[in-house]
Amino acid sequence: MSHELLTAxxxxxxxxxxxxxxxxxxxxxxxxxxxxxxxANTLAWLHPLQxxxxxxLTHLLPTFATNIDLGPRLSALETDLQQLQVTPLQLPLxxxxxxxxxxxxxxxxxxxxxxxxxxxxHIARRLQHTSPHLPCRYFTEANGAAHWPPTLxxxxxxxxxxxxxxxxxxxxxxxxxxxxxxxxxxxxxxQTASGC
Numbered sequence: 626m627s628h629e630l631l632t633a634x635x636x637x638x639x640x641x642x643x644x645x646x647x648x649x650x651x652x653x654x655x656x657x658x659x660x661x662x663x664x665a666n667t668l669a670w671l672h673p674l675q676x677x678x679x680x681x682l683t684h685l686l687p688t689f690a691t692n693i694d695l696g697p698r699l700s701a702l703e704t705d706l707q708q709l710q711v712t713p714l715q716l717p718l719x720x721x722x723x724x725x726x727x728x729x730x731x732x733x734x735x736x737x738x739x740x741x742x743x744x745x746x747h748i749a750r751r752l753q754h755t756s757p758h759l760p761c762r763y764f765t766e767a768n769g770a771a772h773w774p775p776t777l778x779x780x781x782x783x784x785x786x787x788x789x790x791x792x793x794x795x796x797x798x799x800x801x802x803x804x805x806x807x808x809x810x811x812x813x814x815x816q817t818a819s820g821c
Contacts, residue, residue: 729794730791
């Protein structure tokens with residue numbers, strides 16, 4: 626197969642990817658003056674996202690891609706949160722991620738999740754430079770170099786009949802991330818402004 630699917634995924638998710646990268650809850654990770662409280666708040670909201678994706682992928686992998694190693698990152702994230710003395714957040718029911726199980730869905734989810742590992746390396750370098758006192762195992766141990774190539778291979782070998790599910794899953798996961806981060810920002814502003 627050519628790189629038709631990968632190109633289609635990049636094109637269909639480009640705007641969503643940009644929106645997420647520049648979301649205030651995520652952009653603050655690259656700021657020179659990052660407070661421990663703001664950092665901890667973003668990590669606390671990332672926890673249910675990571676937890677949900679890893680849980681769903683754990684159910685999908687044995688059926689659709691037994692050769693893929695999930696490489697869980699949740700424990701590293703929880704270690705960071707423990708050091709920051711922050712409790713992980715729980716998503717309300719209206720923010721749950723719902724996707725139909727298929728090989729295409731699996732591939733689309735991995736495209737987003739393992740693509741994020743590559744971006745984590747940049748965040749880790751920035752944090753170590755600007756905020757070396759903050760724990761960042763979640764970003765430093767992402768290991769995108771090991772997990773991205775198998776994801777590309779999965780995409781390259783995916784049947785054409787699975788392309789639609791793959792694109793829908795990738796776009797849905799990106800939109801879900803943005804929806805959760807929008808909710809996180811509203812709650813953060815609300816708590817800062819009036820403690821509501």
